[in-house]
Amino acid sequence: MSSSILVFGASGQLGQCLAHVAAERNMTGRLVMLAEEQANILNPEGLRAAFAQYQPQYCINCAAYTAVDKAEDEVDIARRVNRDGVENLARLCAEFGTTLLHVSTDFVFAGAGNQPLLETDETVPISAYGLTKLEGEQVIAAHTDKYFILRTSWLYSEFAGNFVKTMLRFGRERAEMRVIWDQAGTPTYAIDLAAVLLHIIETESPNYGLYHYSNEGVTSWYDFAVAIFELAGLLTRVVPIRTAEYPTRATRPAYSVLDKTKAKNQLGISIPHWRLSLQECMRRLAG
Ligand SMILES: NC(=O)C1=CN([C@@H]2O[C@H](COP(=O)(O)OP(=O)(O)OC[C@H]3O[C@@H](n4cnc5c(N)ncnc54)[C@H](OP(=O)(O)O)[C@@H]3O)[C@@H](O)[C@H]2O)C=CC1
Numbered sequence: 001m002s003s004s005i006l007v008f009g010a011s012g013q014l015g016q017c018l019a020h021v022a023a024e025r026n027m028t029g030r031l032v033m034l035a036e037e038q039a040n041i042l043n044p045e046g047l048r049a050a051f052a053q054y055q056p057q058y059c060i061n062c063a064a065y066t067a068v069d070k071a072e073d074e075v076d077i078a079r080r081v082n083r084d085g086v087e088n089l090a091r092l093c094a095e096f097g098t099t100l101l102h103v104s105t106d107f108v109f110a111g112a113g114n115q116p117l118l119e120t121d122e123t124v125p126i127s128a129y130g131l132t133k134l135e136g137e138q139v140i141a142a143h144t145d146k147y148f149i150l151r152t153s154w155l156y157s158e159f160a161g162n163f164v165k166t167m168l169r170f171g172r173e174r175a176e177m178r179v180i181w182d183q184a185g186t187p188t189y190a191i192d193l194a195a196v197l198l199h200i201i202e203t204e205s206p207n208y209g210l211y212h213y214s215n216e217g218v219t220s221w222y223d224f225a226v227a228i229f230e231l232a233g234l235l236t237r238v239v240p241i242r243t244a245e246y247p248t249r250a251t252r253p254a255y256s257v258l259d260k261t262k263a264k265n266q267l268g269i270s271i272p273h274w275r276l277s278l279q280e281c282m283r284r285l286a287g
């Protein structure tokens with residue numbers, strides 16, 4: 001077994017954040033970054049060749065179908081990536097003795113409650129994306145014990161497309177933005193999440209299992225947008241609206257705040273507040 005770490009979906013948002021954090025930690029040499037063109041997780045033969053070549057100690061799966069609204073009309077395609085592709089990886093990890101690090105979502109929950117969600121809370125996905133991501137979690141647990149699944153929420157960063165970059169783009173063009181205030185959750189800086197994934201590897205944590213991870217605190221998309229414009233120095237007016245006033249193809253959970261107690265206790269991490277991490281991201285975007 002080599003010490004290498006295979007990363008799938010390397011050109012997406014989280015994949016790029018991993019490359020960035022790995023470089024800061026002098027871990028770049030261990031990472032084998034595979035974008036979809038180099039390794040499609042739907043191609044078992046190609047994946048087997050990569051596992052055989054690198055004999056990885058760890059595999060990080062950043063590959064996913066993440067188009068939440070589109071998934072409602074393309075559930076089969078979403079399922080192939082978010083369930084079947086993940087199953088391909090889980091099978092190979094079991095065969096090669098590789099530890100699998102995978103990322104899931106707050107959208108596995110219905111979001112009807114008002115208390116921070118635990119790993120043990122009931123999952124009731126209300127969107128096709130959420131359902132296929134939950135199926136991905138289940139196939140991992142069915143094939144291997146050596147896994148870490150981190151459910152996260154509202155990812156953003158300076159890389160790829162995300163809510164922060166959408167707000168900044170529209171905010172520069174428009175005097176006013178209408179943003180939902182009755183969906184509560186916690187944004188997560190994908191750089192912080194990447195750092196946790198690499199921390200699990202660096203510490204060779206034996207505490208396998210399912211974890212919740214987002215930044216600390218609670219907010220709404222509206223408050224998040226207000227904070228983004230404040231930090232960017234934009235005068236864009238943000239109008240709070242209800243979910244019903246912003247119809248989307250997929251239904252999103254009204255409340256999806258994740259309780260991170262388990263991750264803090266078992267992985268030995270401390271978690272920055274979402275405002276601090278947003279500040280850091282905005283600093284990097286400006287610089
Ligand atoms: N973004 C968010 O707000 C949240 C994301 N998550 C989860 O976090 C993880 C990372 O998300 P994020 O980085 O933001 O997502 P992105 O959409 O930015 O990245 C996903 C990557 O997967 C690639 N991909 C898609 N299909 C395949 C395939 N068959 N084989 C290999 N690669 C493939 C995509 O390539 P291409 O673009 O070319 O299709 C893309 O590069 C995902 O598991 C996601 O479900 C969880 C909560 C919130």
Ligand SMILES: Cc1cn([C@H]2C[C@H](O)[C@@H](COP(=O)(O)OP(=O)(O)O[C@H]3O[C@@H](C)C(=O)[C@@H](O)[C@H]3O)O2)c(=O)[nH]c1=O
Binds near residue numbers: 106162178
């Ligand atoms: C662009 C925009 C969005 N919104 C709302 C719609 C939605 O409820 C919320 C976020 O919209 P977005 O389309 O950016 O993000 P969305 O695709 O809903 O984000 C989700 O992505 C998947 C992958 C996840 O796993 C989730 O954790 C979550 O991050 O903001 C507005 O109210 N006004 C706006 O102008």
